[in-house]
Amino acid sequence: MDSRPKILLVDDEASVTSTLTTFLELSGFEVAVARNGEEALAMLERLSPALIVLDVLMPRLDGRETLRRLRRGGNWTPVILLTQIGGTPERIMAFQEGADDYLNKPFDPQELVVRIRAVLRRVTAGRQLHGARQLVCGPLSLDRLARRTYLNGREIALTPKAFSVLEYLMLHPDEIITRERLLDTIWGWDNVVGTRVADTRITELRKALGDDPARPTFIETIAGQGYRFVGQVSETSTG
Amino acid sequence: MSRKGWWLLLPLGLGLAGVMLLARVTLPGTGLFLSRDLDLLLILFGLSLAIFAAGVLIVKEVMEHLRQQSIEQARAEAFAEHLRFLQRLDHEFKNPLTALRAGLGTLALTLPDENQQQIVRTLDMEAQRLSRLVTDLRKLAELERLPPEFQEFSVGDFYAEISELGREQPELRERQYILYLAPEAANRRLVGDPDLLLLAVHNLLDNACKYTAPGDRIELRIFMVEDSLAIQMTDTGIGIPEAEVPLVWEELYRGGNTHDIPGNGIGLALIKTIIERHQGSADLHSRVGQGTTVTLYLPLV
Known part of the structure; x- marks a missing residue:
């Protein structure tokens, strides 16, 4: 039984998903990849990842819309949004819409690992607060x-x-x-x-x-x- | 003829014509200077001259106005295009840089050889430099795009904040650092984003520290110029070559004499954007080998 936390990585850029997958697996995670929001939502029907890393700018359902659908459907799997979201008000809104954290591209891959671990720690301690009013x-x-x-x-x-x-x-x-x-x-x-x-x-x-x-x-x-x-x-x- | 010249001609012409008309009307039969018919001719000539002068002035005004309008339009369009370019640049660079850094990260974790590790470290540093450039440009573009959050605050309070900036610049310990606030400025008030303005001044200070050597002098003075606030940073550092002075405000621009000094050329572009958003202006004077003075002007409440 694989005890490594499972991450669903969602990004339309193959060079990004392939390099990040290798790095994340080396850092102790199991990684599944979806190329856009639609694919991600379909995969979530049979996969229960510990965390989703979601790129914002994608064709066929962007990251924020995917996130909204997830939350509206009652799925509270922790989500880290990737990419520049835009100005500060949009960043704050992303938190209110239910993202657990975000990371601007380009980023240090180690930084992503640190954020993933921090979010997973919070979740394990039962402290997922982002959706709260x-x-x-x-x-x-x-x-x-x-x-x-x-x-x-x-x-x-x-x-x-x-x-x-x-x-x-x-x-x-x-x-x-x-x-x-x-x-x-x-x-x-x-x-x-x-x-x-x-x-x-x-x-x-x-x-x-x-x-x-x-x-x-x-x-x-x-x-x-x-x-x-x-x-x-x-x-x-x-x- | 200068504008003043034209303005004098108008009343003069009208006055002359008026006097002659008056003379004709009140003293019929007499000509003021010459025979009656010649008088009439002179009146008509005077009036025509006045009307002609007025006409020329009006046309000049309208053409100047139209010229200004099209200059403004051209500037706005160039600016918008520039912003679009920065956004496209950012968009195209971020994925390749992300993939590069992720790949290098993997190599750093898996290569056995120390020499190879060293190469990877060097490559990663360069990738980081590129990343920083891209994100700095993006931040600059965002600054130009987003509505700022303005509030009212006193120059005195702002000066207190500025005085604290020195603590973050270790180089200042080896410079003569002089701070000055003109007493008549202290009670005046500003409308703006104090965080952004602090960032602008911090960039000025950072530049002054970077381009000076131990022993050089750095002066930060805040005073009034007519009804505006002037924030002036003067240093006795390496200066900027005269030909380059008009260019330094552009993003990524770095002077030809800065090879040994690290920097990414964003500082002045950032300051310019911030000051323009505050309806202010900036100017820069410099002499190679003697130093640089940058003055920011802000409107006061």
Whole structure:
């Protein structure tokens, strides 16, 4: 019995699927390949992969539509979206539509392996949160649809970027998130100079939440690496 | 004749004609200067001259307006085409680069020989360089495409943020770094995206550090110019050759004297895009071997 996690890789470009398959198999996964969204949905009827890596730009049913159909059909297999999704608002929407994570092409194949493992860890721990409308941690509650934050029942004001930072941290609890990752997801930059803006938002969040960086309830700084949300996050879906 | 010349001719012509008409009407029988018929001729001549001058002025205005319009249109079309090109470039490069890096990743994991491993590492670094170029260009194109998130904030607060930027540039410890905020600017307010503006200034600082040597001076000054805010970065570094100054704002452009200094030529293009989105402008002055001054102008509230 093969105990390696099974990945369904969906991409229309043969050079990408062949090279990635080899790399993923070397990294300890079993890989099945579909060339577009339609094929992927058909394969999912007889295959139960642990995770789907889904390219966004494909003919005959693109990645986001495939994802929507999957979720609407009640299939919550974790999904990592590949490729440039577009601007930041689209990236955030992708999370709301039920993607667990994303990776922009071109990427370091090792980065994909790291993301796959992180998502699988979250899922095994029963913490798949991306589809939730509300994220709750103790007195803190986030309404993702309305983009509002509540502390002890009272709404607190956050800039839109600070909200997105908090949302992302809470969707990846107990994971170290680098500044570069925050910049890429929320601002749409990665190595274009300047991670200070991420620090500024974290400072704003700490002030608004009354979170002491020395003894954090919510956001912890990992020296030299990034930030981590340390509270226990659960979801509530309303309606 | 200059525009001012034409403007003077008009009232002069009208005035002369008016006086002669008045003289004719109020003092019939007399000519102001000459015989009655000649007077009439002079009036008509004066009026015609005035009308002619007015006509020429009007035509000039309309033609100038049309000329400006077609220049604007040409610029907008060139810009849109440029954006489309960047998007096509990005689209075509991303899959081959992904496959390249995945293949190299596999080789890195499986090749037994250390020499071969070294070659793979070198190849992967080059693939990474290409990847970074492509994603930087994409980010630039996105910046030009997406609606920015603007808010109002004070110059003083912005200056406080800028002052912190120095912490991320270790080279500054070996430079003379001078910061200045003009007192009359501190209480003024800006409308914009503070993160983007911070990124622009950070790029300026990064460039200044890159193209200067230990001991050189870097000055960041914020002051008022008429009713606009000026953010000025001056350095005493290697400078930019005069012929290249108009070209440095283009993506991927790197000066001819920068061979030993790593960089991908995105910094100034990024700054230009950000400043234009803020309805501002920028200019650059430089002398090879003496240094460079870049000034960003932003409208104030």
